Amino acid sequence: MPIVLHRVDDRLVHGQVVIGWGRPLDIGFIALVDDAVVASDWERELYRMGVPTEIELIFAGVADAARLAGQWRADPRNGIVLTADIPTMSAFCAAAAPVERVNLGGIHHKPGRTQRLPYIYLTDEEYHLLEELAGRGTAVTAQDLPTTTPVPLADLR
């Protein structure tokens, strides 16, 4: 399957994604799924500046991403689907099922969230959303980099 990583990371495009995961996975494209980014020319141009020319950066809103998922999966290049938050990834997974695995890469502190790992903070609602996702057959793990050990969802409770 050419989508080799489905990642939730509130920093979206940054070094861990482009270099940390991108290089060992030999990424050819990143599909950034975010309605707010899609709506802003300025934000899209900004994120383009953060990606090397050999990686295509694709922007899609949640609704379009579900429609484009088949095309991404058929792409001969390896790709990453990237969202900034859990509701967006959950919506994508529901609309573009099946998604075998979701990676929690960076969800940082906000009011209402509690620390589960140094790089993962969740509200109870977000945790339950992940449980629902897991209940639909998607393996959910936290792992900031490919060189670290994945942490199963149950350990984030």
Added chain:
Amino acid sequence: MNDVRGIVVAHGSLASALVQEAEQISGQAGVLTAVSNRGCGREEIEERIREAAGDGPAVIFVDMPCGSCFFAAMRVARDRDAQRVVTGVNLSMLLDFVNNRSLPPADAATRAAGKGTEAIRKS
């Protein structure tokens, strides 16, 4: 015009190390402020930079021309003519900057970028 503030934004402890050494060498303390992205999401990095830069003239030095530090700095400076972003921060550009803070922010940024670039040489 007030002297331009220097904000150094970088991954981990890099910014604080650069600021500390720039102060140590130049003898000028309180001119540069270090901001780390460690443990921050998008909004928190931006908030840290806004707090450090205030509303006045500033040059925001960033370690790389991509990534979370760069994106946050660009968003902060987006609507502020008196705040500019310079990427690829190094000690040479900071040492020159601390002695040229009376320039307008755009000129201070251009000068710093030039000095930083001049410092990159190969044998």
